[in-house]
Amino acid sequence: TRSTRPQRLLGAVQKSATRGDPCSVVNAIDQFCRHTEWAMNVGDEKGCILDSVVSEVNPATVLELGTYCGYSTVRIARLLPPHAKLITLEFNPDFAAIARQVIAWAGMEEKVHLVEGASGEWIPKIKEQFGVKALDLVFLDHWKDQYLPDTKLIEECGLLRKGSVLLADNVIFPGAPQYLEYVRSSQQYESQYFKSHLEYTKVEDGLEKSVFLG
Numbered sequence: 001t002r003s004t005r006p007q008r009l010l011g012a013v014q015k016s017a018t019r020g021d022p023c024s025v026v027n028a029i030d031q032f033c034r035h036t037e038w039a040m041n042v043g044d045e046k047g048c049i050l051d052s053v054v055s056e057v058n059p060a061t062v063l064e065l066g067t068y069c070g071y072s073t074v075r076i077a078r079l080l081p082p083h084a085k086l087i088t089l090e091f092n093p094d095f096a097a098i099a100r101q102v103i104a105w106a107g108m109e110e111k112v113h114l115v116e117g118a119s120g121e122w123i124p125k126i127k128e129q130f131g132v133k134a135l136d137l138v139f140l141d142h143w144k145d146q147y148l149p150d151t152k153l154i155e156e157c158g159l160l161r162k163g164s165v166l167l168a169d170n171v172i173f174p175g176a177p178q179y180l181e182y183v184r185s186s187q188q189y190e191s192q193y194f195k196s197h198l199e200y201t202k203v204e205d206g207l208e209k210s211v212f213l214g
């Protein structure tokens with residue numbers, strides 16, 4: 001039977017990337033998605049913005065919503081200090097299985113906890129399961145209509161501290177209008193839009209960075 005897109009993306013990593021070298025894994029996926037088969041990774045252009053936010057926040061604890069094949073998981077983990085933790089939630093077991101192999105190929109297993117399940121079920125468990133007091137950075141890249149309810153849930157679970165940063169992908173395309181309205185109008189956030197393009201295309205998209213004011 002025909003392979004899946006995530007399986008073909010993993011094949012490109014195993015063919016072209018060097019084991020233990022996260023940058024080569026990121027580059028192999030970008031090369032594959034730009035020249036062979038598009039996939040919904042944050043990509044190289046928005047990825048540079050992601051890199052700059054990660055470096056600025058220098059987080060001890062990161063939550064990623066939406067692992068998919070693990071591209072942004074590896075991209076973020078490669079910038080984290082040794083004992084920092086990235087918790088990434090993936091709902092689809094097939095995607096999770098591919099992502100585990102991509103993360104392993106990059107040698108990032110130590111820094112990453114990939115949890116299989118729904119954000120609504122797992123966000124309330126993060127504190128106890130992972131001994132997390134607060135999230136320094138949240139990267140939202142899962143179902144776009146889930147950005148707002150999950151942000152409210154993260155607030156309700158007391159997972160944010162003064163200065164915690166939310167970074168949301170796709171706020172223009174496919175778009176997350178209710179989320180944008182919320183973070184831009186709330187007195188509890190200082191929000192900033194980073195204009196860019198949809199991964200591997202010329203379509204406008206961007207990232208919204210929102211700092212929790214406590």
Ligand SMILES: O=C(NC/C=C/[C@H]1O[C@@H](n2ccc(=O)cc2)[C@H](O)[C@@H]1O)c1cc([N+](=O)[O-])cc(O)c1O
Nearest residue numbers: 040066068089090091092095118119141142143170
């Ligand atoms: O739809 C998009 N992303 C949805 C991602 C969803 C991912 O989040 C997981 N999840 C994990 C936990 C959950 O609770 C729910 C889902 C899903 O199992 C999937 O792996 C998208 C679409 C385009 N596009 O051009 O069309 C571009 C992008 O950059 C995108 O991110």
Ligand SMILES: [Mg+2]
Nearest residue numbers: 042141169170
């Ligand atoms: Mg995205």
